[in-house]
Amino acid sequence: MDSTERLKEKGIRPSHQRIRIYETLASTKAHPSAEAIYKELSEELPTLSRTTVYSTLDLFAEKGLAQRLALSGSELRYDADISRHVHFRCRGCGSVSDLAAVRAPAPPEAQEGYVVESSQFYAEGLCPACSSRLDP
Amino acid sequence: MDSTERLKEKGIRPSHQRIRIYETLASTKAHPSAEAIYKELSEELPTLSRTTVYSTLDLFAEKGLAQRLALSGSELRYDADISRHVHFRCRGCGSVSDLAAVRAPAPPEAQEGYVVESSQFYAEGLCPACSSRLDP
DNA sequence: GAATATATTGTACTTATTACAATCCCGTAT
DNA sequence: ATACGGGATTGTAATAAGTACAATATATTC
Ligand SMILES: [Mn+2]
Ligand SMILES: [Mn+2]
Ligand SMILES: [Zn+2]
Ligand SMILES: [Zn+2]
Numbered sequence: 001m002d003s004t005e006r007l008k009e010k011g012i013r014p015s016h017q018r019i020r021i022y023e024t025l026a027s028t029k030a031h032p033s034a035e036a037i038y039k040e041l042s043e044e045l046p047t048l049s050r051t052t053v054y055s056t057l058d059l060f061a062e063k064g065l066a067q068r069l070a071l072s073g074s075e076l077r078y079d080a081d082i083s084r085h086v087h088f089r090c091r092g093c094g095s096v097s098d099l100a101a102v103r104a105p106a107p108p109e110a111q112e113g114y115v116v117e118s119s120q121f122y123a124e125g126l127c128p129a130c131s132s133r134l135d136p
Numbered sequence: 137m138d139s140t141e142r143l144k145e146k147g148i149r150p151s152h153q154r155i156r157i158y159e160t161l162a163s164t165k166a167h168p169s170a171e172a173i174y175k176e177l178s179e180e181l182p183t184l185s186r187t188t189v190y191s192t193l194d195l196f197a198e199k200g201l202a203q204r205l206a207l208s209g210s211e212l213r214y215d216a217d218i219s220r221h222v223h224f225r226c227r228g229c230g231s232v233s234d235l236a237a238v239r240a241p242a243p244p245e246a247q248e249g250y251v252v253e254s255s256q257f258y259a260e261g262l263c264p265a266c267s268s269r270l271d272p
Numbered sequence: 273g274a275a276t277a278t279a280t281t282g283t284a285c286t287t288a289t290t291a292c293a294a295t296c297c298c299g300t301a302t
Numbered sequence: 303a304t305a306c307g308g309g310a311t312t313g314t315a316a317t318a319a320g321t322a323c324a325a326t327a328t329a330t331t332c
Contacts, residue, residue: 068208070206070207070208070209071206072206072212073206088244088252091253099247099250101245102244102245102247105257107259108222108224108235108238108259109237109238110261111235112264113264114224114235114261114262114263114267115261115262116224116259116260117227117259117261117262118259118260118261119257119259119260120256120258120259121241121255121257122255122256123243123244123252123253123254123255124252124253125246125251125252125253126251126253127250128248128249128250131249131250131251
């Protein structure tokens with residue numbers, strides 16, 4: 001299914017900008033920030049505005065087309081893979097990757113009165129590149 | 137054991153500011169931000185600087201005297217309870233609380249090359265107060 | 273008590289994000 | 303085909319959290 005269809009499916013009007021932002025997000029495993037996507041698309045769409053990227057990613061997260069990752073580090077990261085999986089953030093280089101081999105815990109059962117809408121499990125430390133560079 | 141001893145134990149010189157910041161953090165279940173602690177202590181210590189609060193909380197996190205929580209929401213929260221437990225952030229009021237009834241997953245086994253230093257499991261949604269105010 | 277090291281303070285700066293108003297674009301009705 | 307209207311996009315200005323830095327104050331060692 002193409003990007004346009006995916007957006008429509010989630011009730012998002014498939015403008016040119018939104019399609020390209022979604023395709024950019026879906027084509028990488030880097031879990032980019034809004035700024036990273038903005039930079040990536042700036043050449044191709046010179047009039048693209050940061051505001052559009054921010055509000056579009058926000059919209060994607062609201063509509064369940066992408067997940068927003070709040071890990072340590074100052075910026076929010078986004079992921080077009082909406083399946084439940086575990087993330088890793090490297091404190092050396094700031095990269096975010098999937099820990100595919102780790103089983104993600106199920107969302108916690110709501111306790112009395114709480115409404116659980118989402119959950120995240122993530123780890124931090126050093127990625128392979130940084131651990132060989134810094135540790136030994 | 138008193139706060140002074142706890143700081144010494146972790147190799148932190150127990151200055152007056154550090155002691156009061158630790159005691160403030162340890163006396164609440166609200167998981168305060170640096171700003172919240174600064175406001176709380178400002179009356180008692182009128183010359184206290186934000187910079188001191190930020191750097192002290194940072195030091196506590198480095199030395200293992202407190203944990204730093206990066207949840208969704210713009211600011212970092214801190215917790216003097218360093219045991220492994222699950223957190224909940226309310227998107228209505230921004231409050232952060234413990235989900236005491238939920239078992240926290242163990243830190244993921246490091247995959248080839250990765251060095252895992254910490255991990256977090258947290259949920260988001262509506263707290264009891266906000267869910268009764270917004271939902272029904 | 274002087275010399276040295278560490279902690280604190282205040283200010284300026286950076287960075288990520290949001291608010292907002294003006295303009296643009298696109299689907300529909302005339 | 304043209305005009306209308308509402309959502310989308312843009313650019314600028316503002317906010318908020320956090321950091322850098324240099325000066326001052328406080329504590330520790332000699
Ligand atoms: Mn992922
Ligand atoms: Mn807690
Ligand atoms: Zn790395
Ligand atoms: Zn709430």
